[in-house]
Structures are given as C-alpha cells and as structure tokens.
Amino acid sequence: MTEFTSVGADVRRGGAGLPPAAGLGLKPEHYLDVLETKPALGFFEIHAENYMVPGGPFHHYLGRIRADYALSIHGVGLSIGGESPLDEAHLDRLAALIERYQPESFSEHLAWSSHGGNFYNDLLPAPFNAATLLRVCEHIDRVQSRLGRRMLLENPSTYVEFDASDRDEAAFISEVVARTGCGLLLDVNNAYVSCTNHGRDVHTYLRALPLAAVGEIHLAGFAQETDSLGAPLLIDSHGAPVAAAVWALYDEAQALTGPVATLLERDNDLPAFPVLLAEALQADRHLDACRKLTRVAA
C-alpha cells in the first residue's frame, strides 16, 4: 500500500490540510453574501459533482471565493463502497477539478452510490466484512494513486445493519485507515445518528475510531423518526441546526483529537447566510474552548 502521509508532493499539493477553524458548505444561493461580506471562516467546502460542469457561474464564483479561502472538495459520487470497479471517467473528472482548484483537502464517503451502471444519489451501506474491506481499500488505493494525494474517508450514517457483517464499524474504519494511509473525516453527526439507530454506545464508538487520522470534522442536523418498535430512528437530513447532543459529542471528540477543521453542513431547508455563519461561529467558540483546555492540560 502506498504511504501518503509524508511524501513531498502531497504536502505541496494541499497535504498541509485545512486550518483548524470552522468552515461552511458553499451554496450558490450564498456566493454573493460571501464575496460581499468576506466572512471570517477557515474554509469552504464544495460537493465535487456539482462543479463537474464545463463553465458558467459555478466556476466563476468558486474561482473568486477560492482565491480568498482554503477549500475542501467533498465527493459524493465515487461509490467507494461499491461492488463495481471505480468509474475511471468519474475519477478523471475529479482529478481535473482537483488540479484546477488545488484544494487543501479531498474527502469521500464509506458508502456506495452506484451499481450496475445506475447512480442512486444516496450514500448506501455495505456489510462490514473482509470482502467489503478488500474492495474499499482497493478503491481508496486507486483514488489516492490517481489523485496523487491522501484522501479523507467519512464515517457513514446508516439505518440498517447486515447479518453479513463480521466486525463493527469502528474496527472496519480503523483497518481501512491502517491499510490505505487515508485520513478520517469524522462526521460527529453521523456517529451520533448511526449509534442511536443501532443501539451502540457512541462514546465507545468514538474512542474506537482511528482518531489520530482525523483531518476534518463534520457537524450537521438530523431529523428524528421512530422505528417500528418506537425506538428513535435518526435521519441524517442536513436540514436542521446541529443538535445539543451533537455539540456535546463534538467537544468530547475535540478533547481527543485537538482542534480540527470543522464543517457545518446544511444542504436542505437552506437558511439565510447569516444564520449559517452564526452556527459556524458557534463551532469556532467550541474550537477556542478546546484550545484553552489543551493549553491547560499541557
């Protein structure tokens, strides 16, 4: 397996990573707010697939905003957990986008989204077993060698488990990180959602993850439903403010990782930009508190 953590080319091409500050997902509705107000944010994140178009306003505004901010490119379509080989045409599009914008970070999901030539536009689950591990590691190796950089892998939100799983999620992720040298995008909301949905202890789960590899944290809101027995079934909706329990888990995670670049994700029911900015600044206050605690501990 290729080692991506310390090679010179990787550092030159963004391996230095995102600054340990709050960032926001960049939405076309907010391009002008960002350009006109130049908010004090550490970075912006885009979904790679939205910018896989030849030209026009998306590239115009991203180019201008990228000139002022660190950038995270977050893929939602590589289908790293998929059974089929990676879509090389898609990987080429991704490589071109990364070449163009030279982001500080690239990340993708531990999930699949394509099968049999169809793209399902959702992050779908796979069993945690040896067969999936082999595929996921092969796919991450391919991505990292094609892009010439280390990627971050995001822990998933899931709603079902598989009888074909033979290990738990945190052990699976640890194995992927150890084998491929990829980093971890710790989605604290996903951790909370999945642990709630599967009756796991989230504090144990958190500590079983390869936290030394965390290169970014995601925070988001969830929707709450119930399963057929009345137990909570949380849906990773990206359509609500971050829940209090997730803020608390974020503090707990940061106490273990130290301050890490933190994205506030909001993709649905998009509020006005100042509302999102206020939530990002709240994350910055949590980051500051973490720094103070770290100093006291030191």
Added chain:
Amino acid sequence: MSVATFAAALLNPAAPCPSGLVTWNGSDAAQRFGVYRNNVTVSLIEALADSFPIVQQLVGDAFFRAMAGEFARQSPPTSPVLAWYGDAFADFVAAFPPVAGVPYLADVARLEYARVLAFHAADADPVPVAEIAACLNDADALPALRLQLHPSLQVIDSPFAITSLWGAHQGSGDLADIDPAQPECALVLRHGLSVEVMAVPAAAGRFIDALQAGASLGDAVQQASDGDTHFDPTPVLGLLISRELLIGLGRKNQQQGEKS
C-alpha cells in the same frame, strides 16, 4: 443480501425488502430500508424539479412529483453529475400518456434543459468588437466568413409557443393572451453569467443552426432563406454581437475558429 438486490429494490416500490438486513432491537428492517428508498426517490425528484421549474408549474407540484418519480424509476441517473440528469426527461414527457393533453409540455422541458446546458456551458471569450467590425466591412469576404458561436447558444424550434409560455411563468406576459399552438423558435444563450431565452423568427433559428453546423455566412443565409424570401441576417448578427456570442472568425477554407 447482494448489492444488486439492494439496488434493485431502491427504485421499485413493489420489490420486497432485501434479505439479510438486521436491526439491533428486532424492529422492522423494511421500514428502515424505506429510509433509503425515500432518500433516493426524493433526491432524484428534487434534482428534476431544480432543472424543470416551469414544467412543474404547468402541471402542478403533486403531478410533477409523480411524473418525475416515474421517470426516476424508469431511467435512474447513469452519472453522478446530476446537472445532466434531465437529458432524457423531455423525451419521457413526450411519450408519457397522462400528459398527452398538454402537447407543448415536452418542448417546454426541452427549453428548460437547454437553459441548464447554457448555464453550465464552457466559457469562451468573444471576438473583440473592432475585429468583428473589420471583418464585416470587408464586403467581398463576407460570404466566405465563418462564425464560431458561443457553446451556450442553442436553438429550439417548436410548433408551440414555448418562449411565451415559459415567459408567462416567469412573470412576463399574461398566460391568458397566449395561444399555445402558435409556433415559436427559441434561442437560449448565456451572456456573461446570465442565461437568456428569447423568441426569434424561424429563419434566424435556421441561420444559427447552419452556422453551428459549420456553414459559411453566405451558405447560412442561403439555408435560412425560405423559398423566394431572402433572409436578412443583420438583426440576428446584431444579437450575436451584442450578446458576445461570436467567439471566433475565420474564412471558408480556414480551420473553424482561426482568426482571419
């Protein structure tokens, strides 16, 4: 459980829940699988709603969602780049029996998809105005002149009043004054960062079609002229210049786009 059965059940509401799914508390796995089904279907419908807002207005929200859901089940995306997901939607609408009574709907969908293409089309710098003026002043060379047009520019010639119908739903013009059976030729283009839609005479549409197919200016005028009527390209050339859509000028025997 195989990925294939999981995938197949996502877009088929009649398919049973895939086997091999378990839940920590013994709750119904099918209900939980329904979350994925819902995510997939709703997100694809939303993607289509983003690209086809006027089709949605014309048929109403509930009808649109049912129609888009049917399209998603029949034709799920084949690429993760969802901007292009509406590519086959107009053809689907044209053949969708429940909208047979709205014959112009498919062409309105074509117009809306052309707007998506124009919005994301490649950027291209216009030929400087002084250079265009120098070319146009050389009357002898005009018939052999080749014009390379901006990649956003598209012509949609329809037997229906698609531009007027589209415009009325944008708040320009009164729907009651529109005869949907009036043929209209629509131009869709991007000028700077803005996509524009306008109706032009059918001959102007043929003229642009000919230029885009590589015809010289003289040949394009010929192809646009209808029977005895000689087509005057002046207004449409003025439009192409004012909207910065001329991105290359060359002569007949030169490579397309090469500067003369």
